[in-house]
Amino acid sequence: MDVTYESTKREVRTDQGVIRYHEAGDGPPLLLLHGSGIGVTGWRNYRGNLAVFAEHFHCYVLEFPGFGVSDPVERGGHPVMTAGDAVIRFMNALGIDSAPMIGNSMGGVVAVNLAITHPERVQKVISIGGVGASIFSANPSEGTRLLQEFADGPSREGLLRWLNCMVYDPKTITDDIVEERWAVAGRPDSHQTLEAMYGSESFARQQQFLADSAIPPYWSMMHKIQCPTLLTWGGDDRQCPPDMAMIPLRLIPDGELHIFPKCGHWVMVEAKQAFERVSLEFLQR
Template sequence: MDVTYEGTKREIATGKGVLRYHEAGQGPPLLLLHGSGIGVSGWRNYRGNLDVFAEHFHCYVLEFPGFGVSDPVDGHPVLTAGSSVIRFMDAVGIESAAIIGNSMGGVVGVNVAMKHPERVSKLVTIGGVGPNIFSQNPSEGTRLLQEFADAPSREKLVRWLECMVYDRATITEQRIEERWETARDPESHRTLAAMYGSVAFEAQQKAMADSVAPPYWSMMGKVACPTLLTWGRDDRQCPPDMPMIPLRLIPNAELHIFPKCGHWAMIEAKQAFERVTLEFLLR
């Protein structure tokens, strides 16, 4: 069920533009960080879960810069998302919080936990974290994102959305239309192209090959907070071999894999995801 929280949308000015977010509930702070992809937003990732988490936590669903909601800033979307988390926490007066991050949001959460360990009390990731070990790279989902980024069409959007889930019935006309509406926003598409366009993707691969700096996932031993890795067994965007290295490197990590579930565990395995995540956060 999609919950519409009237009056939860907020915005706050920072030194690098306005950040927008949804706020609900009372209790310890919980940040919900969205993923990347076509027409994505924090609200679309978590609107169906907010009522459950808001019963226990003061929830903040942050909209990252450059995805068509918060003000864009210069830089790579993953890096600007990470800095926006600290800017947001400072702006609203949050010293430390639990974090839930979907896909890219999980990568952002891991990086914040490594660079600012005092700011993250617990971390829950939903896919996305770690390297491909046995599966192809780029994955099927990433290849579909690249095709859309290079030449957008509604048909390509539908193909990618269906790749995100185990049950295609999850992809309703409402989901398609709202994603398509946002995907046509020039700023949103620039961000997508900067991450997944074939030119940008090749440049990123070359930069990684030439870099002397280790990849972020190789340093995950620095994540000091308790961490729950959640995954869909049938994830075709970030296949389920990826969490093996995070599970080994993060000192206090555990893994839960949901059957008959794709990339969006918080949507497709909604009740099970909420139950497992709440048990972890309230433990």
């Protein structure tokens, strides 16, 4: 199956701009939602997995607004909320009533939030790290602190430090990965989104808002998730340490957890075959 960048790229116009995505495969729909971080795109998160999932599903790899690929939205808001709105707009534009969702890190948070607020649109959730809250490990994590450093003062050296923090095996980070991430990180809307999520001032405002707000954090409402949920995690994740999984595992009524050994934050990359096997078994039950 041909799953090259050029052969799979698509776009759809919505009332808040163009959403770009990659499409491959036949069968029931499956949405793949990317994470945050430096120079991230949906294609870079899932290009290595798309061919396998496309053998069983009609796959859509979304590019969230504000990350340098899809049109940024005119009105602001936190990137996680913007991404969730984009998923609903995308599904409406393509006539997708409901679908299972795979979400890497921030993408997992987006999928979980949608499962809470729009349960009729989400059939199953597979999260890759990111969901929950730290209960034993330091907060902010090592990876988040490196993101803050980069957001406050971008540099190639800062990018490399963060990339090495994402993986268990540093050989995973090739020169090509560094170059392509650096290229996207320099785009104004991409860096603006990174600053909004991880810049020191923005991060401090977010923490103060959470402290002052009467609105409960999303993870405290995960008991409302009605769909089967698979939490996948790297045992050596330094961006979102594995103890984060304990709260969602306890709260989600139909939740389960799979931890991959010798694996960092990029489970779909470092534990590629095992992740695909576990995910397909879960999706096809």
